[in-house]
Amino acid sequence: MTPSDMEVLAQIVGARSGLVLPPDQAYLAETRLAAxxxxxxxxxxxxxxxxxxxxxxxxxxxxxxxxxxxNETVFLRDRSVFDLLRDAVLPALAGARxxxxxxxxxxxxxxxxxxxxxxxxxxxxxxxxxxxxxxxLSERCLQKAKAGLYTQFEVQRGLPIAQLLRxxxxxxxxxxxxxxxxxxxxxxxxxxxxxxxxxxxxxxxLCRNVLMYLTPEARRLVLHGLAGRLAPDGVLVxxxxxxxxxxxxxxxxxxxxxxxxxxxxxxxxxxxxxxT
Amino acid sequence: MRTCLIVDxxxxxxxxxxxxxxxxxxxxxxxxxxxxxxxLCRDRLPDAVLLDWNMPVMDGLEFLHALxxxxxxxxxxxxxxTTRNEPKHIAAALAAGANEYIMKPFDGDIIEAKFAEAGxxxxxxx
Numbered sequence: 315m316t317p318s319d320m321e322v323l324a325q326i327v328g329a330r331s332g333l334v335l336p337p338d339q340a341y342l343a344e345t346r347l348a349a350x351x352x353x354x355x356x357x358x359x360x361x362x363x364x365x366x367x368x369x370x371x372x373x374x375x376x377x378x379x380x381x382x383x384x385n386e387t388v389f390l391r392d393r394s395v396f397d398l399l400r401d402a403v404l405p406a407l408a409g410a411r412x413x414x415x416x417x418x419x420x421x422x423x424x425x426x427x428x429x430x431x432x433x434x435x436x437x438x439x440x441x442x443x444x445x446x447x448x449x450x451l452s453e454r455c456l457q458k459a460k461a462g463l464y465t466q467f468e469v470q471r472g473l474p475i476a477q478l479l480r481x482x483x484x485x486x487x488x489x490x491x492x493x494x495x496x497x498x499x500x501x502x503x504x505x506x507x508x509x510x511x512x513x514x515x516x517x518x519x520l521c522r523n524v525l526m527y528l529t530p531e532a533r534r535l536v537l538h539g540l541a542g543r544l545a546p547d548g549v550l551v552x553x554x555x556x557x558x559x560x561x562x563x564x565x566x567x568x569x570x571x572x573x574x575x576x577x578x579x580x581x582x583x584x585x586x587x588x589x590t
Numbered sequence: 591m592r593t594c595l596i597v598d599x600x601x602x603x604x605x606x607x608x609x610x611x612x613x614x615x616x617x618x619x620x621x622x623x624x625x626x627x628x629x630l631c632r633d634r635l636p637d638a639v640l641l642d643w644n645m646p647v648m649d650g651l652e653f654l655h656a657l658x659x660x661x662x663x664x665x666x667x668x669x670x671x672t673t674r675n676e677p678k679h680i681a682a683a684l685a686a687g688a689n690e691y692i693m694k695p696f697d698g699d700i701i702e703a704k705f706a707e708a709g710x711x712x713x714x715x716x
Contacts, residue, residue: 467700
């Protein structure tokens with residue numbers, strides 16, 4: 315793949331998802347595009363690139379963007395964050411709400427391990443009612459997440475065996491999340507670069523290991539959007555190596571660190587929140 | 591240095607597991623069935639046991655039952671590592687006192703995750 319091919323690709327995924335496509339990842343991109351070419355019944359990557367340079371349809375652009383995103387995730391990723399949510403964050407949020415109802419958004423949930431991990435965790439918290447939404451840009455990932463079907467390899471990364479026994483049933487060659495847990499998550503395709511104003515407010519937003527792959531402008535846009543969707547006493551969780559550095563006035567680090575952030579001024583006297 | 595006893599009748603599996611566990615800073619011993627493992631454990635209890643299920647002479651679950659009845663035998667962390675992957679097998683192993691359960695095939699990531707899960711986190715920074 316030539317540098318100019320990479321530029322074409324970078325432009326496509328950049329415009330659609332804010333994703334940075336590092337020029338030194340041409341090999342990885344080529345491998346992933348080969349799979350797209352195959353699925354689209356094109357003879358190879360060259361033919362796919364040609365199609366992308368001509369007048370590509372929406373579906374093809376989606377497929378390419380989807381393929382070039384990193385959707386790698388595991389159950390209970392960064393366990394200490396889930397411990398903190400279980401022991402401190404969720405009980406505090408639930409305690410401050412009628413009926414212990416906490417609205418949660420797992421933004422960019424990839425194949426669904428994060429929202430399912432939250433649902434499992436909440437099932438053991440008394441007096442807690444999670445209203446759990448999960449979104450991703452990738453239709454393919456959402457389909458898998460909704461189906462709740464995971465390979466033997468996937469269920470062995472991050473998931474304690476007791477939780478596997480309790481929340482999954484074995485199928486022929488995979489493990490499926492039990493219906494009672496699947497039903498607790500609402501799935502929705504959403505692009506984080508799009509206007510978030512029509513979305514509701516959330517008490518807890520997880521947007522982990524997303525910003526690190528985005529351009530600075532996209533990071534700023536997403537952080538501004540998320541700040542507008544967070545309840546005044548809500549909590550934003552970023553990935554372990556991510557920060558709010560591109561929108562420093564929007565959030566402040568919550569005590570305890572670990573990628574947790576809150577809005578800077580409680581009770582909303584002034585600040586970043588627009589609209590209501 | 592922490593010790594791990596690998597119990598598996600396949601020499602290939604033992605070799606693969608040994609390489610992974612030594613990289614995780616364990617001193618490793620090997621046994622090819624439950625009876626051999628029991629003899630080693632009576633000599634000195636390891637901190638952890640990576641335990642196959644189907645083996646000649648004494649299988650993994652028989653060994654586990656016997657180990658848990660030994661003096662101090664409740665202490666070692668036992669992680670099953672087997673091709674048996676039915677929920678009823680997993681439930682039986684947990685009831686017999688297994689701390690974690692790996693379904694073969696496995697890799698280094700799974701071993702590391704499962705041992706950490708069972709209470710043996712690794713400090714691999716050194």
